[in-house]
Amino acid sequence: MGASAGNNKGFVSEINVTPFVDVMLVLLIIFMVTAPMLTEGLDVNLPRTEAVETLPTDKNNVVLTVRKDGSIYLNEYAANMDTLGRQLITVVKEPARRLFLQADKDVPYGVVVEVMGRIKAAGIEEMGIVAERVDDPAPASSPVRGGAAARGPVDRGGSR
Numbered sequence: 001m002g003a004s005a006g007n008n009k010g011f012v013s014e015i016n017v018t019p020f021v022d023v024m025l026v027l028l029i030i031f032m033v034t035a036p037m038l039t040e041g042l043d044v045n046l047p048r049t050e051a052v053e054t055l056p057t058d059k060n061n062v063v064l065t066v067r068k069d070g071s072i073y074l075n076e077y078a079a080n081m082d083t084l085g086r087q088l089i090t091v092v093k094e095p096a097r098r099l100f101l102q103a104d105k106d107v108p109y110g111v112v113v114e115v116m117g118r119i120k121a122a123g124i125e126e127m128g129i130v131a132e133r134v135d136d137p138a139p140a141s142s143p144v145r146g147g148a149a150a151r152g153p154v155d156r157g158g159s160r
């Protein structure tokens with residue numbers, strides 16, 4: 001990009017791509033390091049049980065998380081109890097996705113029942129419950145991807 005030493009004709013009109021390649025390689029490395037961190041999921045202390053299946057990993061699933069402090073998340077996005085029904089219709093029911101509920105084992109039962117009531121009121125008839133296997137050597141506090149699911153209808157109560 002400057003005048004050549006032995007030539008008096010003027011400036012060199014060639015593009016030097018070395019700085020461009022250096023910047024692209026640095027951006028690639030940054031992307032490779034940060035991408036796995038973006039899909040970690042939310043930490044929840046899941047209950048343990050024996051009869052569970054592996055949680056599906058396809059993109060057609062939505063995980064509704066209830067954390068120990070009572071905060072609610074649809075996938076990684078915060079939600080609240082007042083607008084949960086509308087959010088479920090928009091995110092789960094209309095695109096016909098499958099819903100999985102994961103709740104920390106220390107969440108009060110009443111909060112889980114209220115969330116399940118909102119799910120039922122949104123018109124979602126089936127959902128999965130996320131839990132860990134009893135024989136799973138993973139730590140008790142693990143992200144969504146390490147969990148397993150048991151599927152069934154939302155309404156499990158009542159006398160039958």
